[in-house]
Amino acid sequence: MNYLSFYHLLQYGQMTDDSIIQAFLQCLRISFPQTYFLNTNFHRELSQNGWASAFSIFFLHNGSSRYAKKTQSKPSINSDNIVIPIHIHGCHWVALARHIIGSRTFFLYAYDLNSASTFDTIKSIYTTSTTSTCFHPNDAFWIKCHSFTYHPHSNECGS
Amino acid sequence: MATHPNPSPNILLPFMGENIAQVSRWWVAYSILNNTVTIPNSTEQIPDHIYVPPSFNATSIPSNLVPLNDMVNTCFPSLENSLQIELSLSTLTP
Numbered sequence A: 001m002n003y004l005s006f007y008h009l010l011q012y013g014q015m016t017d018d019s020i021i022q023a024f025l026q027c028l029r030i031s032f033p034q035t036y037f038l039n040t041n042f043h044r045e046l047s048q049n050g051w052a053s054a055f056s057i058f059f060l061h062n063g064s065s066r067y068a069k070k071t072q073s074k075p076s077i078n079s080d081n082i083v084i085p086i087h088i089h090g091c092h093w094v095a096l097a098r099h100i101i102g103s104r105t106f107f108l109y110a111y112d113l114n115s116a117s118t119f120d121t122i123k124s125i126y127t128t129s130t131t132s133t134c135f136h137p138n139d140a141f142w143i144k145c146h147s148f149t150y151h152p153h154s155n156e157c158g159s
Numbered sequence B: 001m002a003t004h005p006n007p008s009p010n011i012l013l014p015f016m017g018e019n020i021a022q023v024s025r026w027w028v029a030y031s032i033l034n035n036t037v038t039i040p041n042s043t044e045q046i047p048d049h050i051y052v053p054p055s056f057n058a059t060s061i062p063s064n065l066v067p068l069n070d071m072v073n074t075c076f077p078s079l080e081n082s083l084q085i086e087l088s089l090s091t092l093t094p
Helices: A003-009 A018-031 A042-049 A051-058 A116-125 B020-034 B083-092
Strands: A035-037 A081-088 A092-101 A104-110 A141-145 A149-151 B057-059
Touching (some): A042 A051, A081 A116
Parallel strands (some): A149 B057
Antiparallel strands (some): A081 A092, A092 A104
């Protein structure tokens, strides 16, 4: 994160930089130690290289490999609260959270443009067949959280 | 969303507001500078009954919380009708 990205954060109509999102997630991690925040690169790794690769880099797992040793501070696949920042369309951020309450796994999704096609796309990337039953059980329940689509957009995308 | 005890499609609506984009920018900046994040206690501040509007399209009225440039009006939010406003004040006032 540099001065320019922070300056843009405070400017109306400027795009919010990835480094800002990452810094904010680290602050959230300090304030909410029971909640894990996946790296902003997780979604790209999952969508481009698949679950095995994304899991090996971003989730805690045992083993003697170089990746395994680097994952000791990463979330366990069994963590109750995992926040997944998703960068889409080259400019927008979607919030996705996996929240386990009792024996039920929820996936909570929020995108201010409320696009049905984007929701379907994201859901298809995070479903059981493309991840694992540990991460996304077959009976996982998706909730599309409503938010307003404001005009003018005035949002993080810079428009 | 990740910690709400009773998640539903409407849990974000109480935090929406006509200046949420600018409030959020300042909230994120304040959090990074202070290395901590303040979030309203959901059980205390979220109303029992959430109003669900017929449409999720709305008009934004952007205004900076302190003067930055001439592109956006500058005003401090009023204390009326919004948890989003409370959020902005609680995070921006030391």
